[in-house]
């Protein structure tokens with residue numbers, strides 16, 4: 001995994017892993033996200049006047065966001081990388097589900113992103 005900073009500098013992250021999700025895991029993520037907005041649509045049904053806007057909006061959002069979550073095929077785990085600008089060793093355990101992955105260096109606040117090799 002390459003770490004880039006937009007100024008042509010790059011470093012390598014050796015212990016980053018890309019985990020492919022199974023169909024069932026993707027289905028669960030999509031259902032969880034879509035279901036949350038579906039519940040909001042049901043709750044907003046009881047809000048006077050605003051329910052004319054809220055219910056269709058949440059229903060559309062439940063479908064769109066559920067499908068969007070379902071289409072995410074991989075999880076990237078970046079555990080350790082070196083900042084390309086200041087060389088600071090950054091530790092993180094946050095999983096990322098979208099490319100490109102963007103992070104800020106906590107030491108120099110420069111924007112960094114990761115690229116597949």
Ligand SMILES: [Zn+2]
Nearest residue numbers: 083086105108
């Ligand atoms: Zn830095």
